[in-house]
Amino acid sequence: MIREGDRVLLVDRRGKRYLVTVSNREFHTDLGIINLGELVEKDYGDSIASHKGEEFRILKPDVNDIIAKMRRGPQIVHPKDAGIIIAYAGISPGNTVIEAGVGSGALTIFLANIVGPQGRVISYELREDFAKIAQKNIEMAGFADRVTIKLKNIYDGIDEESADHIVLDLPQPENVLPHAVEVLKPGGYFVAYTPCTNQVHRFFQAFQEYREHFYKPRVVEVLVREHEVKKECMRPKTTMLAHTGYITFIRKL
Numbered sequence: 001m002i003r004e005g006d007r008v009l010l011v012d013r014r015g016k017r018y019l020v021t022v023s024n025r026e027f028h029t030d031l032g033i034i035n036l037g038e039l040v041e042k043d044y045g046d047s048i049a050s051h052k053g054e055e056f057r058i059l060k061p062d063v064n065d066i067i068a069k070m071r072r073g074p075q076i077v078h079p080k081d082a083g084i085i086i087a088y089a090g091i092s093p094g095n096t097v098i099e100a101g102v103g104s105g106a107l108t109i110f111l112a113n114i115v116g117p118q119g120r121v122i123s124y125e126l127r128e129d130f131a132k133i134a135q136k137n138i139e140m141a142g143f144a145d146r147v148t149i150k151l152k153n154i155y156d157g158i159d160e161e162s163a164d165h166i167v168l169d170l171p172q173p174e175n176v177l178p179h180a181v182e183v184l185k186p187g188g189y190f191v192a193y194t195p196c197t198n199q200v201h202r203f204f205q206a207f208q209e210y211r212e213h214f215y216k217p218r219v220v221e222v223l224v225r226e227h228e229v230k231k232e233c234m235r236p237k238t239t240m241l242a243h244t245g246y247i248t249f250i251r252k253l
Helices: 063-069 079-089 108-114 128-141 173-183 195-213
Strands: 007-011 017-021 025-028 030-036 047-049 055-059 096-100 120-125 146-153 162-166 185-194 218-221 228-229 232-235 245-251
Touching: 007 195, 017 025, 017 063, 025 162, 025 195, 030 146, 063 108, 063 128, 079 108, 079 162, 079 185, 079 218, 079 245, 108 120, 108 128, 128 146, 162 173, 173 185, 185 195, 195 245
Parallel strands: 096 120, 096 162, 120 146, 162 185
Antiparallel strands: 007 017, 007 055, 025 030, 047 055, 185 245, 218 245, 228 232
């Protein structure tokens, strides 16, 4: 049952989505005005009508809905990359993940969703304006109980004594390697997301000094190509989501 203060997703007949907070106020759309107070005591899957008689289906938002609607500052880590980071590193409920380069908080939200209420995400961010945007987005997602944002340069050191995984969206992830050797638990992953090949090459050069502490590296790039499905034809779309970044995985021994 939906209660006041809950966040819900409204979907109109065109498939357009609206992320709203249930309260005693009006919400205006081009298909009419909705009284959000009427959502109270409804169930997910029910519908609500605007003053024009247009029906909106009520759904419970997931992390993808929240990320699609959240405020953005810097470029986010795309879901295709976040999914591979979580899957290949084996990030699981109850884990403690140290993140750096929080940006708008998209990857932070994905990580917080996976580690669950018993896990922790500690995010290092240098810029206060980015940290404020990310904090609001994390609160909107309902994950403030498991995420801590620190205004600190992770290159200078990691405060925590241990972590299951370290995930970085930074221009020089190699600067964190000496700290990771001390903090990362055996079997944990060090993940570096970098957009350029020269950054990957520089990381590998620096990695040679720490090779004895880690299992062999793995570098991947994720491309997504959607398809059009029509009655008479199925074919790839003419555009695709191609390169966004290289993801380097190394595992602590």
